[in-house]
Amino acid sequence: MSARAVEIEKLIVHAARRCVLDVDELQISAGEITAIMGLNGAGKTTLLRTCLGLATPTRGVVHVLDRNVPQLHGGSLAQFRRRVGYVPQLLPARSELPLTVREVVAIGRTGRVGLFHPFKKADWRIVDEWIERLGLTLLSDRVFGEISGGEQRKTILARAMAQEPELLLLDEPTANLDLGWRERIVATIQQLHAQTAITILLICHELEVLPSICHHVVLLDQGRILVCGAPEEVFTTERVAAVYGAGLHVTHEGGRHAVVPGGSIHV
Amino acid sequence: MFDLVFWLPVMAGGALAGASSGLLGTFIVGMRIPFLGICVAHAALAGAVFGSLCGLEGPTVVLAALSGAVLAALVLGLLDPQRTQLDDNVVLSSLFSATMGLAFLGIGLHDRLGRSDNDVRGILWGSLSFCRWRDVRLMLIVGGALLAYVVVFFKELRAILFSRSDAAAAGIRVTIIWTGLLILVAVVLAVNLQTVGGLMIYSLISNPAAAAFQLVRGCRRAMWLSAVFGAASGLGGFLISAATDLPSGPVIVLVSSALLAFATIHRRYAAKPI
Numbered sequence: 001m002s003a004r005a006v007e008i009e010k011l012i013v014h015a016a017r018r019c020v021l022d023v024d025e026l027q028i029s030a031g032e033i034t035a036i037m038g039l040n041g042a043g044k045t046t047l048l049r050t051c052l053g054l055a056t057p058t059r060g061v062v063h064v065l066d067r068n069v070p071q072l073h074g075g076s077l078a079q080f081r082r083r084v085g086y087v088p089q090l091l092p093a094r095s096e097l098p099l100t101v102r103e104v105v106a107i108g109r110t111g112r113v114g115l116f117h118p119f120k121k122a123d124w125r126i127v128d129e130w131i132e133r134l135g136l137t138l139l140s141d142r143v144f145g146e147i148s149g150g151e152q153r154k155t156i157l158a159r160a161m162a163q164e165p166e167l168l169l170l171d172e173p174t175a176n177l178d179l180g181w182r183e184r185i186v187a188t189i190q191q192l193h194a195q196t197a198i199t200i201l202l203i204c205h206e207l208e209v210l211p212s213i214c215h216h217v218v219l220l221d222q223g224r225i226l227v228c229g230a231p232e233e234v235f236t237t238e239r240v241a242a243v244y245g246a247g248l249h250v251t252h253e254g255g256r257h258a259v260v261p262g263g264s265i266h267v
Numbered sequence: 268m269f270d271l272v273f274w275l276p277v278m279a280g281g282a283l284a285g286a287s288s289g290l291l292g293t294f295i296v297g298m299r300i301p302f303l304g305i306c307v308a309h310a311a312l313a314g315a316v317f318g319s320l321c322g323l324e325g326p327t328v329v330l331a332a333l334s335g336a337v338l339a340a341l342v343l344g345l346l347d348p349q350r351t352q353l354d355d356n357v358v359l360s361s362l363f364s365a366t367m368g369l370a371f372l373g374i375g376l377h378d379r380l381g382r383s384d385n386d387v388r389g390i391l392w393g394s395l396s397f398c399r400w401r402d403v404r405l406m407l408i409v410g411g412a413l414l415a416y417v418v419v420f421f422k423e424l425r426a427i428l429f430s431r432s433d434a435a436a437a438g439i440r441v442t443i444i445w446t447g448l449l450i451l452v453a454v455v456l457a458v459n460l461q462t463v464g465g466l467m468i469y470s471l472i473s474n475p476a477a478a479a480f481q482l483v484r485g486c487r488r489a490m491w492l493s494a495v496f497g498a499a500s501g502l503g504g505f506l507i508s509a510a511t512d513l514p515s516g517p518v519i520v521l522v523s524s525a526l527l528a529f530a531t532i533h534r535r536y537a538a539k540p541i
Contacts, residue, residue, distance in 0.1 A: 052436055075440070082438030092430040096480050097297055098489045099429055107426040111438030119422060143484050144429075163437060 004063070005030040005167050005199040006051060011060030013046055013223075021046045021223045023060070028216070030166075033193055033200040035210050035231070038220035039243065044203045045089060047220070048169050051201065052084055053077050065166055082111040085160030089171040089203070091152050095145035101155050102140040105131055108162035130158040133195075134188060150181030157188065161196075168192075170202045174209050186211055207235060212255025219243065231257055274509070280398035280406060281501035281519065284459040285471050287410040289497020290417060291452055292476030293490045297428045302359040303343070303449075304456060304472040309366040310339030311457040316373030319382070329461055336453035339366060344446030395505065395515050398462045409458045413451050417490065420444050425486045463501070467516050471497050474523035478530035496526050 006028035013021035021043040028034050036044045049055040050062055053069045062069045067080050085108070108130075109123045131140050134154045139147055144155060153173055160168060173189065174182040190211045193200060204210065210217070210231055217234040219226045221243060227234050235257055237250045244259075251258050295303050314335020315328050323331050339362060346358055417424060423444045426434040435441040459468055475496035479489045504519030511518075 054432075054436060078438045078440050080438070081436060086433075086436045088433060088436070092433065094297065094299060096477075097429065098480050098484050099425070099486055100484050103425060103486055104429060106422070107429055107434065108437060110422045110426045110434075113422065115423070115440065116419065141484065159437075 003030055004028065005032075005065060006201065007061070007063040009061040011050065011062060012058045013043070013050055013055055013060075014058045015046065015055075019058075019223060021050065021057075023047070023223075023225055026218065026225060026228070028199065028201065030199050031197045032215040033189075033202060033211060033213060034216045034218060035214050036201065036203045036218045036220060037205070037207075038226075041222075042220040043223040044220055045171055046223075048086075048171055048201060048203060051167075052081060052086055052169060078111065082163060083166045085163045085165035085168045087153075087156050087160050087168075087170045087173055089175055091149075091156060097143075097145055099144050100141055101136055101144055101147065101151075102127065102131060104144045104155050105136075105140075105158045105162050108159035112163060126164070127162050130162045134158045134161075148181075150177050150184065153177065153181070153185055154188065157185075157192075161192065165198065168198050168200045170200065172203050172205065174204065174206075182209065207231075207250070207257040207259050210257055235259075276400045276403050277395055277398045277515075278502055278505055279403045280462050281395055281505045281515070282498040283403065283406040283410055283501070284463045284468070285475070285497035285499070285501025285519075285523075286494045287406070287413055287455050287497070288459060288468055288471035289475035289479075289493040289495070289500075290413060290490060291455060292472040292474075292497065293479070293486075293493045294424065294428055294448060295452070295472055296476035296480070297489075298355070298431070300355050300359060301469075301473050302356055302363060303452065304469050306343075306359045306363040306366065307336050307339055307453050307456050308460055308468060309363055309370055311336040311453070311460055313366045313369040313373060314338070314457075316370050316377070320373055320376055320380075329457065332460065333454060333457040335366070336457040337450055340449035340453035341446065344442065344449040394461075395463050395467075395519075402462050405458055406462065409451075409455050413455055416447065416451055420447070421487070424448065428486065463519075464516055467519055470520040470523050471500060474527040475500060478523075478527040481527075481530040481534040496523070500526060 004027050006026065008023050008026040011021060011023040012019060036047060038044055046055050050057055051064050051069065053072055057070050065080070065083055069080065072080050106119065106127045109119065109127055113119055113123055131137055134157060136151070136154055136158060139151060144152065147155070157173065170189070174185050177185065186209055189200065189202070190213055192198065193211070193213060214231055216228060217231050218228045219234050226243065227239065232252050235250045237248070240248050240250050240259060247261055248259050249261070251260065295301060311332040312335070315332035318328050318331020342362065343358065423434070423439050426437065426439050427441055427445055431441055431445065456468060463471070476489070476493040478496050479492035483489050483492055500519055500523035504522040505515050507522065508515040508518040
């Protein structure tokens with residue numbers, strides 16, 4: 001694998017006849033955590049979906065894990081996607097489905113195992129290993145629709161990891177979670193990266209969600225990259241005020257970041 | 268006197284239609300697209316109507332029905348929801364209204380041309396009492412094909428059942444597997460339709476699967492239990508109707524509804540899923 005996990009050049013993506021993404025250049029190094037941030041409708045999810053071949057660009061080059069994604073179709077696209085773990089923003093909400101947590105995690109293994117091949121013991125070992133590593137062992141026989149939102153997020157994360165991906169795409173992994181679960185998910189992402197050195201592309205809205213080991217932040221505004229760099233460089237009070245509105249103050253503490261309305265942080 | 272030799276193929280037909288519809292129901296109910304059954308049934312009806320208009324008669328009308336159902340399944344399978352940006356149920360309801368319009372147009376033409384539409388009415392309402400071993404053999408073949416497909420592609424179907432878009436994102440060949448399942452839905456429904464009729468098919472798809480989802484954990488268990496509930500509805504409903512001298516179709520529908528009511532009450536008051 002090259003040192004670059006993602007290389008994008010002159011990318012234009014249209015949706016409903018509107019240009020939603022216009023990225024001149026973006027490079028993401030292998031083994032790093034990169035956060036994509038920006039206002040609602042800035043093109044964050046479209047960027048992630050384009051990297052996975054779920055959104056088709058109007059033009060441009062999207063090299064992910066050494067494959068030019070827009071040129072992949074059918075079997076080659078499926079083969080590429082097996083190398084990328086994806087945690088979508090919206091979780092399937094069919095609560096009546098009787099699929100257990102273990103079965104949902106096993107879905108991540110399905111593409112890897114391939115058509116006409118049954119799961120082997122080694123595949124189930126990997127599934128159970130990720131269930132254990134994400135602290136889901138006691139829930140593995142529970143129905144997915146009956147566990148809490150945070151536990152469901154962890155299950156989907158375990159599903160993505162059971163794929164043994166080279167790149168992990170996380171679309172708002174802490175959406176709709178309370179503070180406790182948000183911190184647990186952030187800690188899990190940090191732990192995953194520490195254990196596997198996997199490249200992680202993460203979309204989030206809150207600065208507090210950025211792991212302390214986040215290497216880069218890409219700030220999008222109306223489909224264009226406004227700035228790209230280390231979190232401390234990107235999130236200055238002036239820039240946050242310019243993008244999100246006046247009266248916001250940014251603090252950086254122990255590698256973590258927070259935005260508070262004016263003044264200073266009181267712990 | 269109950270003539271077992273005469274009624275045995277009827278009982279086998281009811282049980283087989285119930286089992287295959289119940290098995291399909293796991294995916295149709297699980298993906299919240301119950302409209303699929305009714306949509307494919309009307310496509311089969313449209314196929315039968317136009318087949319009959321073209322001069323087909325008797326068993327060959329079933330082939331026309333099959334063609335209509337498979338064509339509808341192919342349209343549904345090859346439409347990519349990511350590209351069309353349309354919900355499955357919106358596509359299904361549009362296709363349903365189109366196939367229903369075509370079917371009634373054909374029935375109108377039948378009347379205008381003064382042709383007999385007995386074969387078409389047979390497809391629409393079914394006639395379990397006239398099910399013979401020839402029909403049972405056909406149901407066994409398509410039911411066996413469905414079973415083989417589900418066993419071979421179980422892990423992919425489980426992923427699609429959970430989320431079609433997530434399965435595609437995980438590198439699963441969703442279009443191939445999903446279109447294959449839809450074609451089998453079309454074939455199984457078109458074959459069962461002439462035996463058990465549209466109303467019963469719809470209840471045998473929805474009720475057994477919904478009941479199984481109430482009682483068990485795990486995709487595989489739910490699938491088998493749904494097939495068992497479907498077979499029990501078909502067979503049990505027929506036996507009750509024979510014992511009480513009531514029409515078999517409505518009794519089968521009511522038995523499957525009673526199973527769902529029992530499962531829901533059992534889940535609510537008696538126990539956790541197995």
